[in-house]
Amino acid sequence: MxxxxxxxxxxxxxxxxxxxxxxxxxxTDWGGVRNYQARNYIRDQMKSGDLVLFYHSNAEPSGVAxxxxxxxxxxxxxxxxxxxxxxxxxKSRAENPTWYAVDIQWVxxxxxxxxxxxxxxxxxxxGMEVLRKGSRLSVQSVSKPHFERVLKLAKxxxxxx
Numbered sequence: 001m002x003x004x005x006x007x008x009x010x011x012x013x014x015x016x017x018x019x020x021x022x023x024x025x026x027x028t029d030w031g032g033v034r035n036y037q038a039r040n041y042i043r044d045q046m047k048s049g050d051l052v053l054f055y056h057s058n059a060e061p062s063g064v065a066x067x068x069x070x071x072x073x074x075x076x077x078x079x080x081x082x083x084x085x086x087x088x089x090x091k092s093r094a095e096n097p098t099w100y101a102v103d104i105q106w107v108x109x110x111x112x113x114x115x116x117x118x119x120x121x122x123x124x125x126x127g128m129e130v131l132r133k134g135s136r137l138s139v140q141s142v143s144k145p146h147f148e149r150v151l152k153l154a155k156x157x158x159x160x161x
Contacts, residue, residue, distance in 0.1 A: 004050045005147040006041070007130055007140040008068070008104070009057040017054045017066035020106045031077040031101030032087040038139035043074050043100040045141070052104055053142060053150055055130065061115035064150055072103035111158040114150065118157070124149045 008030060010016065020028055033039055050070040056062060076097035079087035092098035120131050129140040142150075 001047065004045060004047070005053070005142040005144055006046065006050060006070070007053040007055050007064075007142050009055045009138040009140075011058045012056040012065070016056060017068075017106070017109050020054070020068060020104070021066075021109050023106070026106035027071055027103050029078075029101045030104050031079045031099070033077070033099065033101070033138060034087060034089070035137060035139075038137055039099055041139045041141065042102055046070050046074055046102050048072055051107070051147065053147065056113055057138075059113070061113055061117070063113040063115040063119065064110065064154065065113045066109040067107040067151070068104040069107050070102050071105040074100045074102050077101040110154045114154045114157055118153065119150070122149065122153060 015028070020026060030042070033042060048070055052068040052070065053064045054066045054068050056065045076094060077087070077092075077099040078101070079085040080089040080092035080097065080099040081094055082088055083090075087099075089098055116130070119125055119128070125131060125146055128142065128146045129135055129137065
C-alpha cells in the first residue's frame with residue numbers, strides 16, 4: 001500500500017512542533033480529535049509510515065512548522081474513555097470506540113514557519129485543503145505533489161529567498 005500524506009493542525013501554545021521535537025522519544029499520541037471526518041481519516045486511512053505536515057493554527061503566523069510521521073496503526077483514543085479528560089465522550093466504549101488516535105513521531109522542524117499566506121500565493125498548491133476558504137478540519141489529506149511542494153518552499157524559506 002502506498003504512503004499517504006497528511007496535514008495535522010495544532011495550536012502551538014497547546015502542542016507545537018518543538019514540543020514534539022523535545023518529547024522524550026519524539027513521539028506523541030494524536031488523540032482528542034472530535035470531528036467525524038477527521039476521525040474517519042485517522043481510523044480508516046492513516047497508517048504507520050505516512051508523512052505529516054505539522055501545521056501551527058491560530059498562531060502568528062499560522063503555517064507549516066515541520067514534518068512528522070505516523071508511527072502506529074490507529075487505536076482507540078483513550079482520552080474519550082477518561083472521565084477526567086477534557087476530551088471525554090460518555091458515549092464511547094472501549095469495546096466499540098467512537099474516537100481513534102495514532103502516534104506521530106518528529107521528523108523535522110523548519111527553520112521558520114512556512115506561513116499560510118506564502119502557501120496561498122503559490123499556484124502549485126491550488127486545491128490544497130488547508131487553502132480552501134472556511135477549511136477548519138484538523139486532519140487533512142494532502143496529495144504527494146502538494147506535500148513535496150511544501151517541503152521545497154520550506155527549503156527556499158530557510159535559504160532566505
